[in-house]
Amino acid sequence: MSSALSRVPLSVQGAALHAVFALPQPARRLLAGPPIRRDGLELALDAQLLLRMAALTDQSLTSTTAEGARARMEAGRTLLGGPIVGGxxxxxxxxxxxxxxxxxxxxxxxxxxxxxxxxxxxxxxxxxxxxxxxxxxxxxxxxxxxxxxxxxxxxxxxxxxxxxxxxxxxxxxxxxxxxxxxxxxxxxxxxxxxxxxxxxxxxxxxxxxxxxxxxxxxxxxxxxxxxxxxxxxxxxxxxxxxxxxxxxxxxxxxxxxxxxxxxxxxxxxxxxxxxxxxxxxxxxxxxxxxxxxxxxxxxxxxxxxxxxxxxxxxxxxxxxxxxxxxxxxxxxxxxxxxxxxxxxxxxxxxxxxxxxxxxxxxxxx
Structure with a gap:
């Protein structure tokens, strides 16, 4: 799945990510899976859904080189996108x-x-x-x-x-x-x-x-x-x-x-x-x-x-x-x-x- 998604333009991946987060709460819960609990805490649905979506891509914080890791972070910025705060x-x-x-x-x-x-x-x-x-x-x-x-x-x-x-x-x-x-x-x-x-x-x-x-x-x-x-x-x-x-x-x-x-x-x-x-x-x-x-x-x-x-x-x-x-x-x-x-x-x-x-x-x- 991740190798297939890596061939999709980042702008398209980003639009899909935002569309997923715009779904009704029951649909987002279905996509995210059952609540995750650890150390007496329960992970927020927004955070769990983001982690589930990130698992489908090749995005991560680090790489074999610093240059590669910086490129990954720039790609992540494109994925997250969203409107620029005005004013x-x-x-x-x-x-x-x-x-x-x-x-x-x-x-x-x-x-x-x-x-x-x-x-x-x-x-x-x-x-x-x-x-x-x-x-x-x-x-x-x-x-x-x-x-x-x-x-x-x-x-x-x-x-x-x-x-x-x-x-x-x-x-x-x-x-x-x-x-x-x-x-x-x-x-x-x-x-x-x-x-x-x-x-x-x-x-x-x-x-x-x-x-x-x-x-x-x-x-x-x-x-x-x-x-x-x-x-x-x-x-x-x-x-x-x-x-x-x-x-x-x-x-x-x-x-x-x-x-x-x-x-x-x-x-x-x-x-x-x-x-x-x-x-x-x-x-x-x-x-x-x-x-x-x-x-x-x-x-x-x-x-x-x-x-x-x-x-x-x-x-x-x-x-x-x-x-x-x-x-x-x-x-x-x-x-x-x-x-x-x-x-x-x-x-x-x-x-x-x-x-x-x-x-x-x-x-x-």
Whole structure:
């Protein structure tokens, strides 16, 4: 079946996928099969249906080469498709980093006034795949639903640029945003950082770097199913390491490319969960997925932040899988999860934004 489908144009496969998700609930349940339950949790129908459809294709996260894996992710973006979120202007930028520049894209919702909050966003993809285009959808969604500008960062990828290149680029991008907030239309006192998976890892690392190095700090961190410690194999990796989108083999492949030196994998700029001191990090919203091999380390990081006195919301979506921010164009369950995070981001930033203070206390007519 997969070899036959591989000969069908991706646009046709994508249209068929969206047609399946538009079917009535009983039909979708019939296609997905009986509910899947594990570890006391039940997988959402939207997630189960996506996994069933993915099993019919040749799509996967990794390949024999980094180039092949990147091509697979681009193909997946075509498959997911969906309408582009409107009401957002974009402009491409180049951000200075050590030995050159990296690409970035600024998302600006229509009618958003100057001096509004800004989210610096780091895409997922195991530090090896992904980029500005693969995460265009979630950046647009967060911009419109959180009412913020979003600066999406195209950090350098492994294995061409192994650790700590991505971490260095992520921190440089935040520093650029803080130093150039006005030219970005943003409030320098209301800059957040966020990301998914490997991007969630970079988000936490940027916050830790900002505290350690002094100078500007993010005021909020938004983490979707972050990688926080590749040095320890936790229970969720054994429970969900096969058949739930991100696999055990994928995780090994990614970290081997990003940090081939095994002894360096306890460095807090990778294993941020192992940092000696997390005090002073910004408030956090951490969303994990119940059927995700990264679940336990993301939850453990939330617990450590709380123990360090950092305000944190730990939100485990019991019925979801890794990667749900990339599935916004499909089932409503994915959108519900990202909408909740957008609300948390909007609230956290509104409390810090000078523009919001003016709006709140402007005399009413």
């Amino acid at each position: 957002v202007d974009t402009r491409n930028l180049n951000l200075p980093v050590t030995d050159g520049t990296i690409p970035a894209r600024l998302y600006e919702p229509d009618d958003l006034p100057a001096g509004s909050p800004l989210l610096v966003y780091y895409h997922g993809g195991g530090w090896v795949i992904g980029g500005l285009d693969t995460h265009d959808g979630v950046c647009r969604y967060l911009a419109t639903h959180a009412n913020v500008r979003v600066l999406s960062v195209g950090y350098r990828l492994a294995p061409e640029y192994p650790f700590p290149a991505a971490a260095d680029d992520a921190y440089a991008a935040f520093r650029y945003a803080a130093a150039n907030a006005e030219s970005l239309g943003a409030d320098p006192s209301a800059i957040a950082v966020g990301g998914d998976s490997a991007g969630g890892n970079l988000t936490a690392v940027v916050c830790l770097d900002a505290v350690r190095r002094g100078g500007p700090r993010p005021v909020f961190q938004l983490l979707f199913y972050p990688a926080t410690d590749p040095s320890v194999r936790r229970r969720s990796r054994d429970l969900f390491g096969d058949g739930f989108f991100l696999t055990d083999d994928d995780m090994t492949w990614f970290i081997d490319h990003y940090c081939p030196d095994v002894s360096a994998r306890t460095d807090p700029r990778i294993a941020v969960l192992l940092a000696d001191d997390l005090r002073g990090l910004p408030p956090a919203y951490i969303a994990t997925a119940g059927f995700d091999p990264l679940r336990d380390e993301g939850n453990a990081f939330a617990d450590r932040l709380r123990e360090a006195g950092v305000p944190v919301v730990k939100r485990q979506h019991d019925d979801l899988i890794h990667g749900f921010v990339s599935f916004l164009s499909l089932g409503s369950r994915f959108r519900e999860a990202v909408s909740e995070a957008a609300g948390a981001l909007r609230t956290g930033l509104a409390l810090r934004s000078r523009a919001n203070v003016v709006d709140l206390f402007r005399p009413t007519a």
